[in-house]
Each structure stands twice: as structure tokens, then as C-alpha cells.
Amino acid sequence: MSVIPAVVNRFFHQTASPPYFYALAERLAPWLTGVFLLLLAAGLYGGLYLAPSDYQQGESYRIIYIHVPAAWMSLFVYVLMAVMAGIALVWRMKLAEVMLIASAPIGAGFTFIALVTGSLWGKPMWGAWWVWDARLTFELILLFQYLGIVSLYGAIEDRRAAARAVSILALVGVVNVPVIHYSVEWWSTLHQGPTITKLDKPSIHVSMLIPLLLMAVAFKFYYLIAVLQNARLELLKREATSQWVKNLLEKTA
Amino acid sequence: MKPVRKQRLMLIGVMLAVLGAAAYFALKAFNENLMYFFSTSDVVAGKAPANTPFRIGGMVVKGSVERPGDSLLVRFTLSDLSREVQVEYSGILPDLFREGQGIVAKGRLDGRGVFVAEEVLAKHDENYMPPEVASSLKKTAERP
Numbered sequence: 001m002s003v004i005p006a007v008v009n010r011f012f013h014q015t016a017s018p019p020y021f022y023a024l025a026e027r028l029a030p031w032l033t034g035v036f037l038l039l040l041a042a043g044l045y046g047g048l049y050l051a052p053s054d055y056q057q058g059e060s061y062r063i064i065y066i067h068v069p070a071a072w073m074s075l076f077v078y079v080l081m082a083v084m085a086g087i088a089l090v091w092r093m094k095l096a097e098v099m100l101i102a103s104a105p106i107g108a109g110f111t112f113i114a115l116v117t118g119s120l121w122g123k124p125m126w127g128a129w130w131v132w133d134a135r136l137t138f139e140l141i142l143l144f145q146y147l148g149i150v151s152l153y154g155a156i157e158d159r160r161a162a163a164r165a166v167s168i169l170a171l172v173g174v175v176n177v178p179v180i181h182y183s184v185e186w187w188s189t190l191h192q193g194p195t196i197t198k199l200d201k202p203s204i205h206v207s208m209l210i211p212l213l214l215m216a217v218a219f220k221f222y223y224l225i226a227v228l229q230n231a232r233l234e235l236l237k238r239e240a241t242s243q244w245v246k247n248l249l250e251k252t253a
Numbered sequence: 254m255k256p257v258r259k260q261r262l263m264l265i266g267v268m269l270a271v272l273g274a275a276a277y278f279a280l281k282a283f284n285e286n287l288m289y290f291f292s293t294s295d296v297v298a299g300k301a302p303a304n305t306p307f308r309i310g311g312m313v314v315k316g317s318v319e320r321p322g323d324s325l326l327v328r329f330t331l332s333d334l335s336r337e338v339q340v341e342y343s344g345i346l347p348d349l350f351r352e353g354q355g356i357v358a359k360g361r362l363d364g365r366g367v368f369v370a371e372e373v374l375a376k377h378d379e380n381y382m383p384p385e386v387a388s389s390l391k392k393t394a395e396r397p
Contacts (some may be wrong), residue, residue, distance in 0.1 A: 055387030056349065056377060064381070090261045127347030127373045133289035171265065175276040186280075187287045188310060190357055195379040205382040 016095045018235050019244035032225045035247040039218035046211030054208075063121045065212060069219040071114035074142060075177050077107035077223060081149075082174040085167035095231075097163035098238070101153055102230035106223055108146035115139060126190060135184040135191035138176060142152060145173040159238055290357045296368070297336040309338060309368055310357040310376065318352055331356070331368075342370040349375035 007131040014020055047065035054061040087093050118136070119129045130136065149166050156162035184193045193203050196212075204212070239245050254260075280287065290310035301307050311331035318329040326343045329352075335350055350356060350373065360370035367388045382390075 010382055039291045052383035052385075054381050055384040057381075061381060074363065086262075089265060090258050117344070125347070125377055126313055126351055127349075127372075128374050131289070131374065133307040172272060175272050179276065179280065183287075187284070187289065189289050189291070190374060192377055195381065203380040205386055207383070208381050 016093060018094070018239055018242075019248075021095060021249060022232055022235055022244075022248075025232050028228065029225065030222055032228070036218055036221035039214055039221060043211050043214035043218050046214060047208075050208060051208045051211055052205070056060045057125060060121065060124050063117050064208075065215050067114060067117040067121060068212060070117065070215045071139070072108060072216055073219050073223060074111040074114050074139070076220075077103050077110060078142065078145075078170075078174065078177055081107065081170050082177075085170040088163060088167045089171070091177040094238075097160070097167070098231050098234045099227065100167060101163065102227050103223075103233050104146055104149045104153070104166075106226045106230065108143060108150065110219070111139065111143040111146055112221075115143060128190075131190050133191055134187040135180065135189050138180045138183055141172075142176055142180060145169075145176065149173075292333045293331050293338045294333050294336040296338050296362070301362070303362070306359060306361045306371070308357050308359045309340070310355065311338070312355050313350070313352050315352045331358070339367045340370055341367055342373050344371075344373070346373055348377040351378055 015024065044064065048062055051062070053059050081100050081103050084096045084103070087096040088100060115136075118139075122131070123129050149169055152169055153162045153166045156165060183189060184191055196209070236245060269300065276344050290308035291308065293311045295301060296309055301309070309331060311333045314330040314337065315330045318327065320327055324343065325345065326341065327346065328339065328341050331338050331340055340360075342358065342360075355376040357374045358368065358370035358375055359372040359374075360368055
């Protein structure tokens with residue numbers, strides 16, 4: 001007797017089948033893209049045009065609308081990857097391996113954007129492009145973790161063996177996530193403390209907060225679009241000799 | 254759940270717990286090094302290194318900024334609301350440098366107990382609001 005209801009169980013089993021997943025991802029893509037573009041337009045319009053300038057930083061603070069969502073995503077994607085790694089190791093689920101691998105370059109991209117925009121923000125505000133404080137250093141390590149995962153997967157020829165190695169690496173690296181999140185509270189850093197994710201009410205004016213949240217959701221949708229696209233490609237590569245891929249090719253040819 | 258899966262799940266749980274503990278002790282060991290700056294109280298208490306450059310952080314005390322002469326030399330007092338340290342700096346200050354603002358300076362203490370800075374970075378806080386809100390907040394705070 002399982003604790004998971006049969007309907008949910010069936011849904012997962014069905015979604016985890018490669019041909020079903022491939023078709024589902026294809027069908028979802030235009031909808032996701034539509035929602036992403038709407039959210040992005042609303043977020044950018046709100047953030048760059050409607051939101052007032054900051055009392056201290058003037059207009060320069062507006063880079064927050066890229067920097068903060070990207071930094072959040074860099075952590076969010078890693079946590080998702082760790083969960084996928086756990087599922088891949090315990091249940092040996094192929095789709096979890098595929099999603100893990102498909103997420104890594106996207107996570108690396110978000111981390112890179114967070115670091116670059118942070119640097120562009122740091123120069124006018126702090127007076128330095130880069131400082132070796134705890135927040136920045138651990139975020140840079142996170143970028144190397146993502147790149148390490150991508151390279152390790154590429155270095156092992158057998159994809160299932162590679163996925164297992166990558167899963168362990170991803171799980172080991174997850175310790176960095178809470179360290180990055182709490183770095184500004186545990187140590188004295190040049191980077192300021194958290195604005196939104198604290199138990200107190202957020203210390204950002206509501207007219208600035210709404211576009212920020214819109215951008216955060218937009219980035220999540222971008223991740224979904226990118227990860228599904230990547231996962232489809234990875235599935236095709238893995239299952240190149242299987243019957244459903246052959247059928248697919250015949251249909252399109 | 255099948256026993257073999259349960260076993261693997263347990264193994265992962267144990268691995269994460271051990272890793273978490275290892276990370277905790279490693280970070281605790283490097284705690285001092287991970288501090289980007291010393292507070293003014295630390296410096297007054299003599300916790301900062303004597304002969305090597307270090308960073309000091311604090312709030313620029315209101316009304317303490319003075320520019321003697323025509324040079325770029327600036328003198329100001331840093332405080333963490335309990336202890337104060339005099340700072341001297343010669344160079345261009347970041348835009349956000351102002352009285353009442355948090356800053357981080359890198360340099361060393363001279364014989365007089367004055368901190369001679371080679372570099373001054375501004376630390377901005379985590380509050381974002383329009384200027385009107387900031388000024389009205391200030392007014393309510395100043396009201397007795």
C-alpha cells in the first residue's frame with residue numbers, strides 16, 4: 001500500500017516515459033513562451049519605467065530587476081538539480097537524469113548573469129567591480145560547480161554512468177546553497193543583507209517590489225522553456241536508436 | 254518502497270548529513286577569514302592585525318567629515334554605535350559616501366591610532382524606497 005494516490009502515481013509514470021514527455025514539452029513550449037513574454041514585458045515596464053528612483057541609489061538600483069531574479073534562479077535551479085539527483089540515484093529514473101543535465105548549463109547562465117550584473121552594480125555603488133567577500137566568493141564557487149557538472153557529464157562516454165557521477169557531484173555541492181543564502185548574515189560582508197526573504201516585512205517599497213516579483217516569475221518561466229528544450233535534445237541523443245525516435249523521424253520526413 | 258531504494262535513500266541522507274557537518278566545521282574554522290571587515294569595536298579592542306593591512310567597517314559619524322586644505326585628504330570618524338575610530342583617506346570617494354552611510358575602508362592603523370585608508374568602499378543597505386518616502390520617514394523619526 002503506497003501513500004501516494006494512484007492518480008498522481010500514474011501521472012508521474014506517464015510523464016516519465018520519454019515519448020510522452022517529448023510530445024508534452026513540445027506542446028507546452030508556445031504557451032510557456034507566451035506567458036514568459038507577457039511577464040517579462042510587464043516586469044521590465046514596471047521596473048524600468050513605472051517604479052520610482054531610489055532614495056539613495058537613484059536610477060542605478062534598477063539593475064536589481066535583472067540581478068536579483070538571476071541570483072535567486074542560480075540557487076533555485078541548483079536545489080532542483082539536487083532533488084533530481086536524489087531521484088535519479090534512488091529510483092534510477094531516466095527522466096530525472098535528463099532534467100538534471102538539461103538544467104546545469106541554464107543554472108550556470110543565471111549564475112553568470114548574477115555575477116556580471118552584480119559587478120556592474122558594484123562599481124558605481126560600492127566603488128569596486130569585485131570584492132572577495134563571502135557572498136560573492138561563494139556565488140563564484142557555485143558557478144564553478146555548475147561548470148564542473150557540465151564538464152563531468154561531457155567527460156564520461158556512457159550516459160547512464162555519467163548521470164550517476166553527476167548526480168553525486170550535484171548532491172555534494174548542495175551544501176553551498178544555504179551558505180550562499182546566509183552568507184550575508186553569518187559574516188560581515190560588503191554585500192547588503194536580504195531585502196525580501198526575511199521574516200520581517202520586506203524592506204522595499206511596494207511599487208518597486210511588484211515588478212521585481214514579476215521578473216522573478218518571468219525568469220522561472222524562462223527556465224522552464226529552456227530546460228524543456230534542453231531535455232528534449234538530451235532525450236533524442238540518448239534514445240536515438242529507439243523506436244519512438246524512428247517513428248518521429250518518419251513522421252517529419 | 255523497495256528495500257534497495259530505501260537503502261539508497263538512507264545512504265544519500267547520511268551523505269548529506271555528514272557533508273553538512275563537515276561544511277559547518279570547515280566554515281567555523283575559517284570564520285575569521287570569511288569576515289570581510291572588522292568592526293570599529295574590534296579594532297579598538299585590538300582584535301585587528303597590527304602590522305598588515307585590514308578592512309574596517311562602520312557608519313560615517315554625522316558631522317565628522319572634514320577636508321583640511323585643498324588636497325584630496327579627507328578625515329572622518331567611523332562608528333558601530335559603540336566605539337569610534339578616526340580614519341584618514343586621500344583619494345576619490347565613491348558616490349554613495351556620505352555622512353550616516355556605512356562604508357568599508359582598507360588600510361592600517363598608524364601610531365596615533367588613526368586608520369590610514371588606501372581604499373574606501375561604500376556599503377549600501379537593503380532598503381529600497383522612493384525619495385519622498387525616505388524623507389517622510391525621516392520627518393516622523395525626527396518628531397519627538
